[in-house]
Amino acid sequence: MVEKNAVVILGATATGKTACAVAIARRFSGEIISADSRQVYRGLDLGSGKDLGEYGEIPYHLVDVVSLPDEYSVYQFQKDFYAVFDDIASRNVLPVIAGGTGMYLDAVIRGYRFRDVPENPALRSELAPYSLEALRDRLLKRKKEIHNRTDLEIRERLVRAIEIAESPGDEEPAPIHLAPVILGIRFPREELRRRIRIRLEARIDEGMIDEVAGIHAAGISWERLERLGLEYRFTAEYLQGKIPSREDYVSQLYTAICQFAKRQETWFRGMERKGVDITWIENGDLAAAVSYAEKFF
Structure with a gap:
Protein backbone atom coordinates (compact mmCIF):
# COMPACT_ATOMS: atom_id res chain seq x y z
CA MET A 1 0.00 0.00 0.00
CA VAL A 2 1.28 3.48 -0.92
CA GLU A 3 1.89 5.58 2.17
CA LYS A 4 -0.58 8.43 2.30
CA ASN A 5 0.68 11.98 2.82
CA ALA A 6 -2.48 14.13 2.79
CA VAL A 7 -6.25 14.14 3.12
CA VAL A 8 -8.52 15.67 0.47
CA ILE A 9 -12.09 16.69 1.32
CA LEU A 10 -14.20 17.38 -1.76
CA GLY A 11 -17.86 17.66 -2.59
CA ALA A 12 -20.51 19.90 -4.05
CA THR A 13 -21.34 23.28 -2.60
CA ALA A 14 -23.15 23.32 0.78
CA THR A 15 -22.04 19.82 1.80
CA GLY A 16 -20.01 20.95 4.82
CA LYS A 17 -16.50 20.43 3.47
CA THR A 18 -14.95 23.04 5.77
CA ALA A 19 -16.46 21.46 8.88
CA CYS A 20 -15.15 18.05 7.80
CA ALA A 21 -11.68 19.43 7.05
CA VAL A 22 -11.56 21.15 10.43
CA ALA A 23 -12.61 17.94 12.22
CA ILE A 24 -9.85 15.95 10.50
CA ALA A 25 -7.21 18.67 10.91
CA ARG A 26 -8.08 18.93 14.59
CA ARG A 27 -7.86 15.15 15.06
CA PHE A 28 -4.42 14.89 13.44
CA SER A 29 -3.04 18.38 14.24
CA GLY A 30 -3.11 19.19 10.55
CA GLU A 31 -3.33 22.38 8.51
CA ILE A 32 -5.93 23.15 5.84
CA ILE A 33 -5.20 24.12 2.24
CA SER A 34 -8.22 25.64 0.52
CA ALA A 35 -8.98 24.59 -3.06
CA ASP A 36 -11.59 27.19 -3.93
CA SER A 37 -11.26 29.49 -6.95
CA ARG A 38 -13.06 32.43 -5.31
CA GLN A 39 -11.87 32.18 -1.72
CA VAL A 40 -8.39 33.10 -2.95
CA TYR A 41 -9.68 36.68 -3.42
CA ARG A 42 -9.60 39.22 -0.63
CA GLY A 43 -13.01 40.76 -0.05
CA LEU A 44 -15.03 37.91 -1.53
CA ASP A 45 -16.30 36.71 1.82
CA LEU A 46 -20.01 36.00 2.09
CA GLY A 47 -20.48 35.25 -1.60
CA SER A 48 -17.63 32.74 -1.66
CA GLY A 49 -18.62 31.11 1.64
CA LYS A 50 -15.30 31.55 3.42
CA ASP A 51 -16.80 30.85 6.84
CA LEU A 52 -13.46 31.68 8.47
CA GLY A 53 -14.97 31.36 11.92
CA GLU A 54 -15.25 27.60 11.40
CA TYR A 55 -11.47 27.18 11.30
CA GLY A 56 -10.99 28.16 14.93
CA GLU A 57 -7.39 27.45 15.92
CA ILE A 58 -6.63 25.46 12.75
CA PRO A 59 -4.09 27.15 10.42
CA TYR A 60 -5.34 27.56 6.85
CA HIS A 61 -3.75 28.50 3.53
CA LEU A 62 -4.61 29.85 0.05
CA VAL A 63 -7.43 32.02 1.32
CA ASP A 64 -7.19 35.80 0.72
CA VAL A 65 -4.01 35.60 -1.38
CA VAL A 66 -4.91 37.91 -4.30
CA SER A 67 -6.94 41.06 -4.84
CA LEU A 68 -9.44 42.00 -7.53
CA PRO A 69 -9.33 42.87 -10.36
CA ASP A 70 -6.34 40.49 -10.75
CA GLU A 71 -6.98 37.07 -12.26
CA TYR A 72 -5.94 33.86 -10.51
CA SER A 73 -5.47 30.77 -12.65
CA VAL A 74 -5.29 27.04 -12.03
CA TYR A 75 -1.62 27.30 -12.98
CA GLN A 76 -1.04 29.87 -10.23
CA PHE A 77 -3.03 27.76 -7.78
CA GLN A 78 -0.93 24.69 -8.53
CA LYS A 79 2.31 26.63 -8.00
CA ASP A 80 1.06 28.13 -4.73
CA PHE A 81 -0.29 24.78 -3.60
CA TYR A 82 3.04 23.03 -4.12
CA ALA A 83 4.85 25.70 -2.11
CA VAL A 84 2.37 25.49 0.77
CA PHE A 85 2.24 21.70 0.71
CA ASP A 86 6.04 21.48 0.80
CA ASP A 87 6.18 23.84 3.78
CA ILE A 88 3.52 21.92 5.75
CA ALA A 89 5.03 18.52 4.98
CA SER A 90 8.55 19.72 5.87
CA ARG A 91 7.25 20.35 9.40
CA ASN A 92 5.81 16.80 9.60
CA VAL A 93 2.29 18.21 9.67
CA LEU A 94 -0.63 16.63 7.81
CA PRO A 95 -1.99 18.74 4.90
CA VAL A 96 -5.79 18.64 4.68
CA ILE A 97 -6.97 19.92 1.30
CA ALA A 98 -10.58 21.08 1.16
CA GLY A 99 -12.64 22.58 -1.62
CA GLY A 100 -15.14 22.20 -4.40
CA THR A 101 -13.28 23.67 -7.38
CA GLY A 102 -12.90 20.46 -9.34
CA MET A 103 -10.19 21.68 -11.68
CA TYR A 104 -8.01 22.94 -8.80
CA LEU A 105 -8.36 19.58 -7.06
CA ASP A 106 -7.73 17.60 -10.23
CA ALA A 107 -4.66 19.74 -11.04
CA VAL A 108 -2.91 18.66 -7.85
CA ILE A 109 -4.34 15.14 -7.44
CA ARG A 110 -3.55 14.07 -11.01
CA GLY A 111 -0.61 16.45 -11.40
CA TYR A 112 -1.49 18.58 -14.43
CA ARG A 113 1.61 19.62 -16.35
CA PHE A 114 1.88 23.33 -17.07
CA GLU A 171 5.71 20.81 -19.73
CA GLU A 172 6.97 21.21 -16.18
CA PRO A 173 6.95 18.02 -14.07
CA ALA A 174 4.98 17.99 -10.83
CA PRO A 175 7.48 18.85 -8.05
CA ILE A 176 5.77 16.71 -5.40
CA HIS A 177 4.15 13.30 -5.21
CA LEU A 178 0.69 13.68 -3.72
CA ALA A 179 -0.73 10.43 -2.33
CA PRO A 180 -3.91 11.52 -0.55
CA VAL A 181 -6.79 9.84 1.17
CA ILE A 182 -9.71 11.37 -0.74
CA LEU A 183 -13.05 11.76 0.99
CA GLY A 184 -16.13 13.01 -0.82
CA ILE A 185 -19.04 14.50 1.10
CA ARG A 186 -22.48 14.02 -0.41
CA PHE A 187 -26.17 14.23 0.39
CA PRO A 188 -29.34 13.04 -1.36
CA ARG A 189 -30.36 15.56 -4.03
CA GLU A 190 -33.38 17.02 -2.21
CA GLU A 191 -31.43 17.41 1.04
CA LEU A 192 -28.61 19.14 -0.79
CA ARG A 193 -31.09 21.56 -2.37
CA ARG A 194 -32.54 22.29 1.06
CA ARG A 195 -29.07 23.03 2.42
CA ILE A 196 -28.32 25.29 -0.55
CA ARG A 197 -31.55 27.26 0.06
CA ILE A 198 -30.86 27.69 3.78
CA ARG A 199 -27.29 28.81 3.20
CA LEU A 200 -28.23 31.23 0.42
CA GLU A 201 -30.89 32.92 2.51
CA ALA A 202 -28.48 33.16 5.45
CA ARG A 203 -25.80 34.83 3.31
CA ILE A 204 -28.26 37.35 1.94
CA ASP A 205 -29.45 38.14 5.48
CA GLU A 206 -25.83 38.56 6.59
CA GLY A 207 -25.20 41.22 3.94
CA MET A 208 -24.08 39.57 0.71
CA ILE A 209 -25.79 42.19 -1.45
CA ASP A 210 -24.03 44.97 0.48
CA GLU A 211 -20.73 43.10 0.07
CA VAL A 212 -21.06 43.11 -3.72
CA ALA A 213 -22.19 46.74 -3.79
CA GLY A 214 -19.16 47.67 -1.70
CA ILE A 215 -16.74 45.83 -4.00
CA HIS A 216 -18.17 47.71 -6.99
CA ALA A 217 -18.01 51.02 -5.12
CA ALA A 218 -14.31 50.33 -4.46
CA GLY A 219 -13.67 50.33 -8.20
CA ILE A 220 -14.28 46.80 -9.43
CA SER A 221 -16.37 46.76 -12.61
CA TRP A 222 -19.72 45.03 -12.89
CA GLU A 223 -18.26 42.96 -15.73
CA ARG A 224 -15.46 41.66 -13.50
CA LEU A 225 -17.93 40.80 -10.76
CA GLU A 226 -20.17 38.97 -13.20
CA ARG A 227 -17.20 36.89 -14.39
CA LEU A 228 -16.83 35.56 -10.85
CA GLY A 229 -20.10 33.71 -11.38
CA LEU A 230 -23.00 32.60 -9.21
CA GLU A 231 -23.47 34.82 -6.13
CA TYR A 232 -21.34 37.64 -7.56
CA ARG A 233 -22.81 37.46 -11.05
CA PHE A 234 -26.45 37.39 -10.00
CA THR A 235 -26.01 39.98 -7.24
CA ALA A 236 -24.20 42.30 -9.67
CA GLU A 237 -27.02 41.88 -12.18
CA TYR A 238 -29.63 42.56 -9.48
CA LEU A 239 -27.84 45.71 -8.36
CA GLN A 240 -27.71 46.92 -11.98
CA GLY A 241 -31.43 46.34 -12.42
CA LYS A 242 -30.94 43.48 -14.89
CA ILE A 243 -32.97 41.29 -12.51
CA PRO A 244 -36.14 43.23 -11.73
CA SER A 245 -37.06 42.03 -8.24
CA ARG A 246 -35.47 40.56 -5.13
CA GLU A 247 -37.75 37.54 -5.44
CA ASP A 248 -36.52 36.88 -8.99
CA TYR A 249 -32.93 37.42 -7.86
CA VAL A 250 -33.16 34.83 -5.08
CA SER A 251 -35.03 32.35 -7.29
CA GLN A 252 -32.61 32.63 -10.21
CA LEU A 253 -29.55 32.44 -7.98
CA TYR A 254 -30.88 29.43 -6.08
CA THR A 255 -31.55 27.60 -9.36
CA ALA A 256 -28.07 28.45 -10.66
CA ILE A 257 -26.38 27.18 -7.48
CA CYS A 258 -28.32 23.90 -7.70
CA GLN A 259 -27.22 23.52 -11.33
CA PHE A 260 -23.64 24.28 -10.30
CA ALA A 261 -23.79 21.59 -7.59
CA LYS A 262 -24.90 19.10 -10.22
CA ARG A 263 -21.94 20.07 -12.43
CA GLN A 264 -19.59 19.60 -9.49
CA GLU A 265 -20.93 16.11 -8.90
CA THR A 266 -20.46 15.34 -12.62
CA TRP A 267 -16.85 16.58 -12.45
CA PHE A 268 -16.08 14.35 -9.46
CA ARG A 269 -17.58 11.33 -11.22
CA GLY A 270 -15.32 12.18 -14.15
CA MET A 271 -12.31 12.18 -11.82
CA GLU A 272 -13.32 8.71 -10.64
CA ARG A 273 -13.55 7.49 -14.25
CA LYS A 274 -9.98 8.75 -14.73
CA GLY A 275 -8.74 6.63 -11.83
CA VAL A 276 -9.12 8.92 -8.81
CA ASP A 277 -10.21 6.84 -5.79
CA ILE A 278 -12.85 8.75 -3.80
CA THR A 279 -14.39 7.31 -0.62
CA TRP A 280 -17.84 8.85 -0.23
CA ILE A 281 -19.09 9.96 3.18
CA GLU A 282 -22.87 10.07 3.26
CA ASN A 283 -24.87 12.92 4.81
CA GLY A 284 -21.85 14.82 6.11
CA ASP A 285 -21.06 12.22 8.78
CA LEU A 286 -17.99 13.80 10.41
CA ALA A 287 -17.41 10.85 12.75
CA ALA A 288 -17.33 8.48 9.77
CA ALA A 289 -14.90 10.75 7.93
CA VAL A 290 -12.51 10.97 10.87
CA SER A 291 -12.80 7.23 11.52
CA TYR A 292 -11.88 6.45 7.93
CA ALA A 293 -8.88 8.80 8.01
CA GLU A 294 -7.67 7.09 11.20
CA LYS A 295 -6.98 3.96 9.15
CA PHE A 296 -4.11 5.78 7.44
CA PHE A 297 -2.65 8.24 9.97
Missing part, protein backbone atom coordinates in the same frame (compact mmCIF):
# COMPACT_ATOMS: atom_id res chain seq x y z
CA ARG A 115 4.53 25.59 -18.59
CA ASP A 116 5.56 29.09 -17.55
CA VAL A 117 5.24 30.80 -20.95
CA PRO A 118 5.98 34.53 -21.43
CA GLU A 119 3.65 36.76 -23.42
CA ASN A 120 4.24 36.75 -27.18
CA PRO A 121 3.45 40.26 -28.55
CA ALA A 122 3.79 39.17 -32.18
CA LEU A 123 1.34 36.31 -31.75
CA ARG A 124 -1.09 38.55 -29.89
CA SER A 125 -1.01 41.06 -32.77
CA GLU A 126 -1.67 38.23 -35.20
CA LEU A 127 -4.65 37.02 -33.16
CA ALA A 128 -6.17 40.49 -32.63
CA PRO A 129 -8.50 40.35 -35.69
CA TYR A 130 -9.68 36.79 -34.94
CA SER A 131 -13.29 36.21 -33.89
CA LEU A 132 -14.00 34.09 -30.80
CA GLU A 133 -14.98 31.18 -33.04
CA ALA A 134 -11.74 31.45 -35.03
CA LEU A 135 -9.72 31.55 -31.79
CA ARG A 136 -11.52 28.46 -30.50
CA ASP A 137 -10.83 26.59 -33.74
CA ARG A 138 -7.15 27.48 -33.60
CA LEU A 139 -6.80 26.36 -29.99
CA LEU A 140 -8.65 23.08 -30.48
CA LYS A 141 -6.45 22.17 -33.46
CA ARG A 142 -3.43 22.30 -31.16
CA LYS A 143 -4.95 21.07 -27.91
CA LYS A 144 -7.72 18.49 -27.90
CA GLU A 145 -8.17 18.25 -24.10
CA ILE A 146 -9.12 21.54 -22.44
CA HIS A 147 -8.97 21.44 -18.63
CA ASN A 148 -10.70 24.80 -18.21
CA ARG A 149 -13.72 25.28 -20.48
CA THR A 150 -13.74 28.98 -19.53
CA ASP A 151 -10.71 29.25 -21.83
CA LEU A 152 -13.15 28.81 -24.72
CA GLU A 153 -15.53 31.56 -23.61
CA ILE A 154 -13.37 34.57 -22.68
CA ARG A 155 -11.21 36.20 -25.36
CA GLU A 156 -8.27 37.01 -23.07
CA ARG A 157 -8.11 33.41 -21.85
CA LEU A 158 -8.40 32.03 -25.37
CA VAL A 159 -5.46 34.13 -26.53
CA ARG A 160 -3.41 33.08 -23.51
CA ALA A 161 -4.29 29.41 -24.04
CA ILE A 162 -3.17 29.63 -27.69
CA GLU A 163 0.02 31.37 -26.58
CA ILE A 164 0.82 28.46 -24.27
CA ALA A 165 -0.29 25.72 -26.67
CA GLU A 166 1.86 27.08 -29.52
CA SER A 167 4.99 27.80 -27.50
CA PRO A 168 7.96 25.41 -27.76
CA GLY A 169 9.29 23.49 -24.79
CA ASP A 170 8.35 20.70 -22.43
Whole structure:
Protein backbone atom coordinates (compact mmCIF):
# COMPACT_ATOMS: atom_id res chain seq x y z
CA MET A 1 0.00 0.00 0.00
CA VAL A 2 1.28 3.48 -0.92
CA GLU A 3 1.89 5.58 2.17
CA LYS A 4 -0.58 8.43 2.30
CA ASN A 5 0.68 11.98 2.82
CA ALA A 6 -2.48 14.13 2.79
CA VAL A 7 -6.25 14.14 3.12
CA VAL A 8 -8.52 15.67 0.47
CA ILE A 9 -12.09 16.69 1.32
CA LEU A 10 -14.20 17.38 -1.76
CA GLY A 11 -17.86 17.66 -2.59
CA ALA A 12 -20.51 19.90 -4.05
CA THR A 13 -21.34 23.28 -2.60
CA ALA A 14 -23.15 23.32 0.78
CA THR A 15 -22.04 19.82 1.80
CA GLY A 16 -20.01 20.95 4.82
CA LYS A 17 -16.50 20.43 3.47
CA THR A 18 -14.95 23.04 5.77
CA ALA A 19 -16.46 21.46 8.88
CA CYS A 20 -15.15 18.05 7.80
CA ALA A 21 -11.68 19.43 7.05
CA VAL A 22 -11.56 21.15 10.43
CA ALA A 23 -12.61 17.94 12.22
CA ILE A 24 -9.85 15.95 10.50
CA ALA A 25 -7.21 18.67 10.91
CA ARG A 26 -8.08 18.93 14.59
CA ARG A 27 -7.86 15.15 15.06
CA PHE A 28 -4.42 14.89 13.44
CA SER A 29 -3.04 18.38 14.24
CA GLY A 30 -3.11 19.19 10.55
CA GLU A 31 -3.33 22.38 8.51
CA ILE A 32 -5.93 23.15 5.84
CA ILE A 33 -5.20 24.12 2.24
CA SER A 34 -8.22 25.64 0.52
CA ALA A 35 -8.98 24.59 -3.06
CA ASP A 36 -11.59 27.19 -3.93
CA SER A 37 -11.26 29.49 -6.95
CA ARG A 38 -13.06 32.43 -5.31
CA GLN A 39 -11.87 32.18 -1.72
CA VAL A 40 -8.39 33.10 -2.95
CA TYR A 41 -9.68 36.68 -3.42
CA ARG A 42 -9.60 39.22 -0.63
CA GLY A 43 -13.01 40.76 -0.05
CA LEU A 44 -15.03 37.91 -1.53
CA ASP A 45 -16.30 36.71 1.82
CA LEU A 46 -20.01 36.00 2.09
CA GLY A 47 -20.48 35.25 -1.60
CA SER A 48 -17.63 32.74 -1.66
CA GLY A 49 -18.62 31.11 1.64
CA LYS A 50 -15.30 31.55 3.42
CA ASP A 51 -16.80 30.85 6.84
CA LEU A 52 -13.46 31.68 8.47
CA GLY A 53 -14.97 31.36 11.92
CA GLU A 54 -15.25 27.60 11.40
CA TYR A 55 -11.47 27.18 11.30
CA GLY A 56 -10.99 28.16 14.93
CA GLU A 57 -7.39 27.45 15.92
CA ILE A 58 -6.63 25.46 12.75
CA PRO A 59 -4.09 27.15 10.42
CA TYR A 60 -5.34 27.56 6.85
CA HIS A 61 -3.75 28.50 3.53
CA LEU A 62 -4.61 29.85 0.05
CA VAL A 63 -7.43 32.02 1.32
CA ASP A 64 -7.19 35.80 0.72
CA VAL A 65 -4.01 35.60 -1.38
CA VAL A 66 -4.91 37.91 -4.30
CA SER A 67 -6.94 41.06 -4.84
CA LEU A 68 -9.44 42.00 -7.53
CA PRO A 69 -9.33 42.87 -10.36
CA ASP A 70 -6.34 40.49 -10.75
CA GLU A 71 -6.98 37.07 -12.26
CA TYR A 72 -5.94 33.86 -10.51
CA SER A 73 -5.47 30.77 -12.65
CA VAL A 74 -5.29 27.04 -12.03
CA TYR A 75 -1.62 27.30 -12.98
CA GLN A 76 -1.04 29.87 -10.23
CA PHE A 77 -3.03 27.76 -7.78
CA GLN A 78 -0.93 24.69 -8.53
CA LYS A 79 2.31 26.63 -8.00
CA ASP A 80 1.06 28.13 -4.73
CA PHE A 81 -0.29 24.78 -3.60
CA TYR A 82 3.04 23.03 -4.12
CA ALA A 83 4.85 25.70 -2.11
CA VAL A 84 2.37 25.49 0.77
CA PHE A 85 2.24 21.70 0.71
CA ASP A 86 6.04 21.48 0.80
CA ASP A 87 6.18 23.84 3.78
CA ILE A 88 3.52 21.92 5.75
CA ALA A 89 5.03 18.52 4.98
CA SER A 90 8.55 19.72 5.87
CA ARG A 91 7.25 20.35 9.40
CA ASN A 92 5.81 16.80 9.60
CA VAL A 93 2.29 18.21 9.67
CA LEU A 94 -0.63 16.63 7.81
CA PRO A 95 -1.99 18.74 4.90
CA VAL A 96 -5.79 18.64 4.68
CA ILE A 97 -6.97 19.92 1.30
CA ALA A 98 -10.58 21.08 1.16
CA GLY A 99 -12.64 22.58 -1.62
CA GLY A 100 -15.14 22.20 -4.40
CA THR A 101 -13.28 23.67 -7.38
CA GLY A 102 -12.90 20.46 -9.34
CA MET A 103 -10.19 21.68 -11.68
CA TYR A 104 -8.01 22.94 -8.80
CA LEU A 105 -8.36 19.58 -7.06
CA ASP A 106 -7.73 17.60 -10.23
CA ALA A 107 -4.66 19.74 -11.04
CA VAL A 108 -2.91 18.66 -7.85
CA ILE A 109 -4.34 15.14 -7.44
CA ARG A 110 -3.55 14.07 -11.01
CA GLY A 111 -0.61 16.45 -11.40
CA TYR A 112 -1.49 18.58 -14.43
CA ARG A 113 1.61 19.62 -16.35
CA PHE A 114 1.88 23.33 -17.07
CA ARG A 115 4.53 25.59 -18.59
CA ASP A 116 5.56 29.09 -17.55
CA VAL A 117 5.24 30.80 -20.95
CA PRO A 118 5.98 34.53 -21.43
CA GLU A 119 3.65 36.76 -23.42
CA ASN A 120 4.24 36.75 -27.18
CA PRO A 121 3.45 40.26 -28.55
CA ALA A 122 3.79 39.17 -32.18
CA LEU A 123 1.34 36.31 -31.75
CA ARG A 124 -1.09 38.55 -29.89
CA SER A 125 -1.01 41.06 -32.77
CA GLU A 126 -1.67 38.23 -35.20
CA LEU A 127 -4.65 37.02 -33.16
CA ALA A 128 -6.17 40.49 -32.63
CA PRO A 129 -8.50 40.35 -35.69
CA TYR A 130 -9.68 36.79 -34.94
CA SER A 131 -13.29 36.21 -33.89
CA LEU A 132 -14.00 34.09 -30.80
CA GLU A 133 -14.98 31.18 -33.04
CA ALA A 134 -11.74 31.45 -35.03
CA LEU A 135 -9.72 31.55 -31.79
CA ARG A 136 -11.52 28.46 -30.50
CA ASP A 137 -10.83 26.59 -33.74
CA ARG A 138 -7.15 27.48 -33.60
CA LEU A 139 -6.80 26.36 -29.99
CA LEU A 140 -8.65 23.08 -30.48
CA LYS A 141 -6.45 22.17 -33.46
CA ARG A 142 -3.43 22.30 -31.16
CA LYS A 143 -4.95 21.07 -27.91
CA LYS A 144 -7.72 18.49 -27.90
CA GLU A 145 -8.17 18.25 -24.10
CA ILE A 146 -9.12 21.54 -22.44
CA HIS A 147 -8.97 21.44 -18.63
CA ASN A 148 -10.70 24.80 -18.21
CA ARG A 149 -13.72 25.28 -20.48
CA THR A 150 -13.74 28.98 -19.53
CA ASP A 151 -10.71 29.25 -21.83
CA LEU A 152 -13.15 28.81 -24.72
CA GLU A 153 -15.53 31.56 -23.61
CA ILE A 154 -13.37 34.57 -22.68
CA ARG A 155 -11.21 36.20 -25.36
CA GLU A 156 -8.27 37.01 -23.07
CA ARG A 157 -8.11 33.41 -21.85
CA LEU A 158 -8.40 32.03 -25.37
CA VAL A 159 -5.46 34.13 -26.53
CA ARG A 160 -3.41 33.08 -23.51
CA ALA A 161 -4.29 29.41 -24.04
CA ILE A 162 -3.17 29.63 -27.69
CA GLU A 163 0.02 31.37 -26.58
CA ILE A 164 0.82 28.46 -24.27
CA ALA A 165 -0.29 25.72 -26.67
CA GLU A 166 1.86 27.08 -29.52
CA SER A 167 4.99 27.80 -27.50
CA PRO A 168 7.96 25.41 -27.76
CA GLY A 169 9.29 23.49 -24.79
CA ASP A 170 8.35 20.70 -22.43
CA GLU A 171 5.71 20.81 -19.73
CA GLU A 172 6.97 21.21 -16.18
CA PRO A 173 6.95 18.02 -14.07
CA ALA A 174 4.98 17.99 -10.83
CA PRO A 175 7.48 18.85 -8.05
CA ILE A 176 5.77 16.71 -5.40
CA HIS A 177 4.15 13.30 -5.21
CA LEU A 178 0.69 13.68 -3.72
CA ALA A 179 -0.73 10.43 -2.33
CA PRO A 180 -3.91 11.52 -0.55
CA VAL A 181 -6.79 9.84 1.17
CA ILE A 182 -9.71 11.37 -0.74
CA LEU A 183 -13.05 11.76 0.99
CA GLY A 184 -16.13 13.01 -0.82
CA ILE A 185 -19.04 14.50 1.10
CA ARG A 186 -22.48 14.02 -0.41
CA PHE A 187 -26.17 14.23 0.39
CA PRO A 188 -29.34 13.04 -1.36
CA ARG A 189 -30.36 15.56 -4.03
CA GLU A 190 -33.38 17.02 -2.21
CA GLU A 191 -31.43 17.41 1.04
CA LEU A 192 -28.61 19.14 -0.79
CA ARG A 193 -31.09 21.56 -2.37
CA ARG A 194 -32.54 22.29 1.06
CA ARG A 195 -29.07 23.03 2.42
CA ILE A 196 -28.32 25.29 -0.55
CA ARG A 197 -31.55 27.26 0.06
CA ILE A 198 -30.86 27.69 3.78
CA ARG A 199 -27.29 28.81 3.20
CA LEU A 200 -28.23 31.23 0.42
CA GLU A 201 -30.89 32.92 2.51
CA ALA A 202 -28.48 33.16 5.45
CA ARG A 203 -25.80 34.83 3.31
CA ILE A 204 -28.26 37.35 1.94
CA ASP A 205 -29.45 38.14 5.48
CA GLU A 206 -25.83 38.56 6.59
CA GLY A 207 -25.20 41.22 3.94
CA MET A 208 -24.08 39.57 0.71
CA ILE A 209 -25.79 42.19 -1.45
CA ASP A 210 -24.03 44.97 0.48
CA GLU A 211 -20.73 43.10 0.07
CA VAL A 212 -21.06 43.11 -3.72
CA ALA A 213 -22.19 46.74 -3.79
CA GLY A 214 -19.16 47.67 -1.70
CA ILE A 215 -16.74 45.83 -4.00
CA HIS A 216 -18.17 47.71 -6.99
CA ALA A 217 -18.01 51.02 -5.12
CA ALA A 218 -14.31 50.33 -4.46
CA GLY A 219 -13.67 50.33 -8.20
CA ILE A 220 -14.28 46.80 -9.43
CA SER A 221 -16.37 46.76 -12.61
CA TRP A 222 -19.72 45.03 -12.89
CA GLU A 223 -18.26 42.96 -15.73
CA ARG A 224 -15.46 41.66 -13.50
CA LEU A 225 -17.93 40.80 -10.76
CA GLU A 226 -20.17 38.97 -13.20
CA ARG A 227 -17.20 36.89 -14.39
CA LEU A 228 -16.83 35.56 -10.85
CA GLY A 229 -20.10 33.71 -11.38
CA LEU A 230 -23.00 32.60 -9.21
CA GLU A 231 -23.47 34.82 -6.13
CA TYR A 232 -21.34 37.64 -7.56
CA ARG A 233 -22.81 37.46 -11.05
CA PHE A 234 -26.45 37.39 -10.00
CA THR A 235 -26.01 39.98 -7.24
CA ALA A 236 -24.20 42.30 -9.67
CA GLU A 237 -27.02 41.88 -12.18
CA TYR A 238 -29.63 42.56 -9.48
CA LEU A 239 -27.84 45.71 -8.36
CA GLN A 240 -27.71 46.92 -11.98
CA GLY A 241 -31.43 46.34 -12.42
CA LYS A 242 -30.94 43.48 -14.89
CA ILE A 243 -32.97 41.29 -12.51
CA PRO A 244 -36.14 43.23 -11.73
CA SER A 245 -37.06 42.03 -8.24
CA ARG A 246 -35.47 40.56 -5.13
CA GLU A 247 -37.75 37.54 -5.44
CA ASP A 248 -36.52 36.88 -8.99
CA TYR A 249 -32.93 37.42 -7.86
CA VAL A 250 -33.16 34.83 -5.08
CA SER A 251 -35.03 32.35 -7.29
CA GLN A 252 -32.61 32.63 -10.21
CA LEU A 253 -29.55 32.44 -7.98
CA TYR A 254 -30.88 29.43 -6.08
CA THR A 255 -31.55 27.60 -9.36
CA ALA A 256 -28.07 28.45 -10.66
CA ILE A 257 -26.38 27.18 -7.48
CA CYS A 258 -28.32 23.90 -7.70
CA GLN A 259 -27.22 23.52 -11.33
CA PHE A 260 -23.64 24.28 -10.30
CA ALA A 261 -23.79 21.59 -7.59
CA LYS A 262 -24.90 19.10 -10.22
CA ARG A 263 -21.94 20.07 -12.43
CA GLN A 264 -19.59 19.60 -9.49
CA GLU A 265 -20.93 16.11 -8.90
CA THR A 266 -20.46 15.34 -12.62
CA TRP A 267 -16.85 16.58 -12.45
CA PHE A 268 -16.08 14.35 -9.46
CA ARG A 269 -17.58 11.33 -11.22
CA GLY A 270 -15.32 12.18 -14.15
CA MET A 271 -12.31 12.18 -11.82
CA GLU A 272 -13.32 8.71 -10.64
CA ARG A 273 -13.55 7.49 -14.25
CA LYS A 274 -9.98 8.75 -14.73
CA GLY A 275 -8.74 6.63 -11.83
CA VAL A 276 -9.12 8.92 -8.81
CA ASP A 277 -10.21 6.84 -5.79
CA ILE A 278 -12.85 8.75 -3.80
CA THR A 279 -14.39 7.31 -0.62
CA TRP A 280 -17.84 8.85 -0.23
CA ILE A 281 -19.09 9.96 3.18
CA GLU A 282 -22.87 10.07 3.26
CA ASN A 283 -24.87 12.92 4.81
CA GLY A 284 -21.85 14.82 6.11
CA ASP A 285 -21.06 12.22 8.78
CA LEU A 286 -17.99 13.80 10.41
CA ALA A 287 -17.41 10.85 12.75
CA ALA A 288 -17.33 8.48 9.77
CA ALA A 289 -14.90 10.75 7.93
CA VAL A 290 -12.51 10.97 10.87
CA SER A 291 -12.80 7.23 11.52
CA TYR A 292 -11.88 6.45 7.93
CA ALA A 293 -8.88 8.80 8.01
CA GLU A 294 -7.67 7.09 11.20
CA LYS A 295 -6.98 3.96 9.15
CA PHE A 296 -4.11 5.78 7.44
CA PHE A 297 -2.65 8.24 9.97
